[in-house]
Amino acid sequence: MVDILWYEYRLLGSANTPVVFNENGDAPGRYDIFQYQITNRSTTEYRVIGTWTNKLYLNVDSMRWRRGDSSLPSSVCSVPCRTGERKKVVKGVPCCWHCERCEGYHYQASEFTCELCPYEMRPDANRTGCVPIPIVKLEWHSPWAVIPVFVSMLGIVATSFVVVTFVRYNDTPIVRASGREMSYVLLTGIFLCYAITFLMIAAPDVGVCSFRRIFLGLGMCFSYAALLTKTNRIHRIFERGKKSVTAPRFISPASQLAITFSLISVQLLGVFVWFAVDPPHTVVDYGEQRTQDPASARGVLKCDISDLSLICSLGYSILLMVTCTVYAIKTRGVPETFNEAKPIGFTMYTTCIVWLAFIPIFFGTSQSAERMYIQTTTLTVSLSLSASVSLGLLYMPKVYVILLHPEQNVPKRKRSFKLPPCQASLARREATAPTER
Incomplete structure (x- = not known):
């Protein structure tokens, strides 16, 4: 009887807990599970959050995870990936x-x-x-378009005012002395230089692209062909006066117009060849504004005119401009009787400065995301500035005299007697009867 009671005592154990053995005769382990936690006083300590006695017992509410969250983390190797x-x-x-x-x-x-x-x-x-990718183009309300359009509109108004004044006072000495026929050709070129701004900003299509090709270099060609013909005429007059008393050939108004339109025809011929080789069309350039962030990427709708084609279109006009500048330098010492020589010279010097500034700005922005806007604005403003220089230096002084000082609008004969016979005769024609040239 005593042995049986002792056996039961040993099964309960010293802690009054059941004592069991596994199949190998080993007693199971008993463990307390601790978690290292930060208390409200910002101190750290180990806290019991569960036990193990043959199986796991956890007090989930006592557990703490990173950021103080008490919810159980997912026990997975990898969570599902998000969209994208x-x-x-x-x-x-x-x-x-x-x-x-x-x-x-x-x-x-x-x-x-x-x-x-x-x-x-x-x-x-x-x-x-x-x-x-969204497609964009230069809009009329864009700041890149507002400034060129404003300058161009002012230029068109000023040019129209000069034309009306010249037509109104067509037979006065100042208008006649400036060479009426060549003046109207030059004013036409100035008007076209201002008007091309509207074509450059208009929404590209086949028609707009065709007119861009035609008129892009035509305004400059009209202007500098007329100025080149004028300066060449003055140069030939004074070179012939050093050698002979006879007047040089091709200095009449009809001859001057023929020479001018011959020079202009070369530009038109080049444009027509361009039409035949590469018909005008539009293209969407996705590389120009293909940014690192796809959300800001844009396709640019524009005419298919490369930088090389643009230079070729303007190249002939620039050649005329440079040649005219050379003749302006050669005629810088002519007598004041030939009152157009010096204004033409100042006009060409200033124009060369404008276009020298244009080249680095235009080609220096070829890698910019705003390339289309910068280049279009630079080109149109440069054309308007070159036209404004010609209009301001060559015509505004004449309009000022015609309208505000009509007493000065008389033939000028002084100093012609100091010139050699040929030059004196031609100077008198300049001052008194320019329509006979």
Whole structure:
């Protein structure tokens, strides 16, 4: 009887807990589970959050995780990837992966791959597909367009005012002495230089692109062909006066017009060849504003005119401008009787400065995301400035005298007697009867 009672005592154990053994005769372990926690007083300590006695007992409410959250974290190797992310499988652990976002112009093509969108498209907001890149063009309300348009409108108004004044006082000495026929040709070129601004800003289509090709260099060609013919005429007159008393050939108004339009025809011939080789059309340039951030990427609608084609279109006019400047330098010492020589010289010097400033600005911004806006503004403002220089230096002084000092609008004969016979005769023609030239 005593032995049986002792056996039962030993089964309860010293802590009055049941004593059991496994199949190997070993007693199971008993453990307290601690968690290292930060208390409200910002101190740290180990706290019991559960026990193990043959199975796990946890007090979940006593557990603390990072950031003080008491909710249980997911016990998984990898969480599902979000939309727009691909799974990059961990080598050797096929059930685990890292999530990588599809960057740049890539979109999520499948669970494990990202693919590049077509060139004219960009990823959508979720990066699960591609959408077309928005197409933009230079708008009339853009600051890049407002300034050139404003300058151009002022120039057109001023040019129209000069033309009306010259037509109204067409038979007065100042208008006659300036060479009426060549003056109207030059004023036409000035008007076209201002008007091209509206074509450069207008929405590109086949018609607009065609007119751009025609008129882009035509205004400058009209202007500098007329000025070149004038300066060449003055140069030939004084060179002939050093050798002979006879007047040089081709100095009459009809001859001057023929020479001027011959020079202009070369520009038109080049444009027609350009039309035949490469018909005008529009193109959407997706590379010009293809930024690192696809959300700001834009396609630029424009005429298919390359920088080389633009230079070729303006190149002939620039050649005329440079040649005219050379003749302006050669005729800088002519007598004041030939009152157009010096204003033409100042006009050409200033114009050369304008276009020398244009070249680095135009080509220096070829890599800019705002390339189209900067180059269009630079080109149109340069054309308007060169036209304004010609209008201001060659015509505004004449208009000032015609309207405000009509007493000075009389023939000038002084100093002609100091010239050699040929030059004196031609000077008298300049001052009194320019229509006979």
